[in-house]
Amino acid sequence: MGFTRKRRSRNGKIRYQALYEDACGVRQTAGTYATLKEADKAWQRAESRTAEGKRGDPRRAKQRFRVYVEATWLPNHRIEESTRQDYVYAINAHIMPFFGEMRLKDISSETVRNWITHLKERGVPAHRIRYCKTSILNAIFTTAVNDGILEYHPSRGVETDPVPEKPRKTITPEQFNLIYQALPDADAQLLIETDIESGLRWGELTELRVKDLDIPTRILTVSRAVVQLVRKHHPEGKRFLIKEYPKGKRWRRIKLSAQIVAKLKAHIEAEGLQPGDLLFARHRPTPPPALQIVTPENLTFEAANGRTYTHGTITAYNLGKCKCDRCRGAYATYRAKRRAKGKDNPRKPRTIDDDPHISASWFRKHCWYPARDAADLDWSPRIHDLRHAHASWLLAGGADLQVVKERLGHRKISTTERYLHTLPNADETALDALDKIRAPQAAPQGDQPNAAELERELAEAQARIAELQTVITDQLIAQTTKSALRPA
Structure with a gap:
């Protein structure tokens, strides 16, 4: 039961606090008011809300x-x-x-x-x-x-401008071969070929491990995915987060072709990969070779600005723009001495990331974009378009729609249907059928009708149509008259 409590403020004024009990039996306040009447109405409204099952404190709004x-x-x-x-x-x-x-x-x-x-x-x-x-x-x-903070949904029913769905463009086998041949090395080619053969998403592809591929049966199990995050959004401050499930939150198993499995097997053996290792991992760049000991007469060099500098000096590093190990060492020693004297504030040291996952942005910049530009296509496909191409090629080749749905991991078959008729020659069969119907039957040369005969046949057909229309009109009038005269 709610009630009102009289309170005296700091300036001596009398105010009234409305109190009530919520659904859990905990005493709550419905606010403080200048008059007793306002306070009584406030706790009564709060009790009514509680009786109606409306939870939460209206003040939170x-x-x-x-x-x-x-x-x-x-x-x-x-x-x-x-x-x-x-x-x-x-x-x-x-x-x-x-x-x-x-x-x-x-x-x-x-x-x-x-x-x-x-x-x-x-x-x-x-x-x-x-x-x-x-x-x-x-x-x-x-x-x-x-949560009971708001009583109604402000954005429900508010419409936005329509977003038209653009026609999907698919990589053709010829275009894929051009990109494939322009990739920088065999590892990049194997990764891209595995993508087009499996239709995996990038996060699923770069998280594949040796244990996920059963070589005798050629079955690939997709059970994890990796996402790349900014460090401040990662729970542990890292760059890559492994999810123990792919998109859709369910595992799937797909069968690969014999030729790609043979290539993957050779790759595993050549790299000496263990069951828990990634099939595709980034390689550490080899450190630059150390600068050889040079003779005193070769310690100088001519910089791009036309001046001569000596290796192992600060001026050679700053003005001569020389970044050899000797000049870099001299500059590092100089900075270390200044920091030791408290003259410079050292910057935060760079964090060495030893995660072996391949960054999507790195692969696009160093592998995919150069190969795509070298292929000189009339459009700019993405890496994700390889997944679209996988689905389109399967459907164009006669694969069952349900099988393609399961391979791609789609929840709805309507999503898979989008890949139908995406190849440039997908509608050739329909056009052939249309031409077959529209094309006139070939007649012998001597039996070709002349223009007069065609006009006569057309006139006879039009007269017959007019006669049939008159008969149908008379029948409709007779039925209408009969219905009107029929007693109720």
């Missing part, structure tokens, strides 16, 4: 949007770490500048529509606005409603 998102929603929202990283960037760039200082209770559907217009005026693409509204803002307000 007065908190700022920034405080709620950063302190409550984002730390406790259960999402993948890579998704959390994307959310943080999108929130800071597009959502927080507009909603950050607003109170939750002051945000309405009109406010959300104004925000969408604001983003459009800033030139934010439609697909990015849709992502921020549908994936992030809806999730924030849904949680606030479920």
Whole structure:
């Protein structure tokens, strides 16, 4: 049972505090008011909300949007770490500048529509606005409603501009061969060929280990994936996070061709890989050879600026731009002496990353982009387009749609259907059938009808059609008249 308590403020004024018990029997306050009547109404409203099953404290709706998102929603929202990283960037760039200082209770559907217009005026693409509204803002307000902070969902029912789905373009076998031949080494070629043969995502491909491939049966088990994060978003401050499940959160097993399994087997034996080792790992760059001891007459060199400097000096490092081991050592010694005297603030030492996973950005920059440019294609395929090509090639070759769905790890078969008819020659069969129907039957040369006969046949056909239309009209009139005269 709620009640009102009289309180005296510091300046001597009498105020009234409304108190009630929540669903758990814990005494809560519904606010402090200037009059007894206002306080009684407040605790009565709070009790009514409790009886209706509405949990939460209405005062929590007065908190700022920034405080709620950063302190409550984002730390406790259960999402993948890579998704959390994307959310943080999108929130800071597009959502927080507009909603950050607003109170939750002051945000309405009109406010959300104004925000969408604001983003459009800033030139934010439609697909990015849709992502921020549908994936992030809806999730924030849904949680606030479920927790009893808000009574209604501000962004529910607010529409964004349509995002047209562009036609999917697929790598053809000829284009793949051009890119494959332009790759820098055999390891990059094997990785790309395995990708086109299996249709794996990049995180699944670069987390494959020797134990995942059963060579006798040629069965590959996809049971893990790796994602690359910024260190501040990684739970342990690292760059790569291994998930014990692929996308879709279920394992899958696919069979590889005999030729790619033979290449993978030779790769495993040549590298001496153990069952727990990665099939594809980045190689440590070999350290540069040490500078040989030079004779005194060869200690000088002419720099690009036309001046002559001596190796092993600071001026040769700074002005001569020489980065040999002798000049680098001299500069490092000079800096160490200054830091020892407290004259310089040493920068934070670089962290050596010994993770063997291949970075997607590194592979794109050093392997994929140069090979793609060398292939001189009329478009710019991504590495992920190899997965699309795998599905399109299988379906174009007659593979069962359900089998392709299972190989790709799709949950819905409608997702796999998108890869139908994506190759340039996918509709050739349909066009051939159309030509076959439209093409006139070949007649002997002597039996070709002339123009007069064609006009006569056309006139007869039109007269017959008019006659049939007259008969049908008469029958309809007779049926209508008969129905009107029939007694009720």
